[in-house]
Amino acid sequence: MKRTLIIVIVIFFISGCKVTSTKDAKISFALETKESLEKYLSTNNLNYEKNHLYTLKDIRTFAEFNAQDKLSLPQVLFFKKNGKQVKNVFNHNECTNIISDFNQINDLKIDESALLFKELLDKIKPLYSNKVKDDMISVVIFYGKYVSSHKSINNQSFEWYEEVSKVDKNDVNILLVSLDVMQNWNLSKETKESIGIE
Known part of the structure; x- marks a missing residue:
């Protein structure tokens, strides 16, 4: 059963690799809150776990x-159990190093120039509680309301999230990270204006 699910995930990733990127989309930043992000995810019919939200x-x-x-x-990062990022997996619409089994992630080449998982954790924060466990494969999927005008971009991220969420939670850390500007950052008027927020 688990092997079948992994194969379905791989097929899904392969078919989802040809998507529009933010380089082609209109970007519009706004100040977001925990509530606005959850409303956005719910509006997009995403069945998410609160402890996955960052x-x-x-x-x-x-x-x-x-x-x-x-x-x-869309962007998704895979990290080995040792916290090192796997090289060139599904980013920027390049479908290389297709993963057929999450356990094989530990055998793939690492990106020596990329952040370690623990370094990434220092750059994000949970909306609720941090349930990340050490010594586990980690999947980090990014989305942003700022590209809402191009729905297919976030839809790809949400489809990846739904597929990865089917894997046993005891085997994989799953993080769904919003790249949006947050209201609780308490930005100055000048900073807001510099990124186009009125």
């Missing part, structure tokens, strides 16, 4: 992600 930590992290072109969507 946001960027602060405006510095947002600026860092922007400077490194990490606000581009």
Whole structure:
């Protein structure tokens, strides 16, 4: 049963690789809250677990992600049990290193220049509680309300989330991370204006 589910996930990822990216979409930032994010997920009929929901930590992290072109969507990252990121998996519409079994992630090449999982955890914060366990494979899926005008972008992220969520939660850490600007960052008027928020 578990092997069949993994194969279904792989087929789903392969078929979902040809999607529009944020480079083609109109971007419109707004200040978001926990409630606005949950409403957005519910409006998109996403069956999510609250302990999977995360946001960027602060405006510095947002600026860092922007400077490194990490606000581009859809995006999913896979981390080995040792916390190292697998190289070139499903990002920027490149379907390389297709994963047929989550346990094989530990055998794939790592991206030496990428963040370690624990470093990524320092840049995000849970909307509810942090249920991340050490020494587990981790899947981090990003979405952003700022690309709502191009629904297929977030739909791809949500489809990935739904498929990964079918895996035994004792085997995989699953994080669904909003890349949106958060109201609780308490931004100055100048900062809001610089990113197009009135």
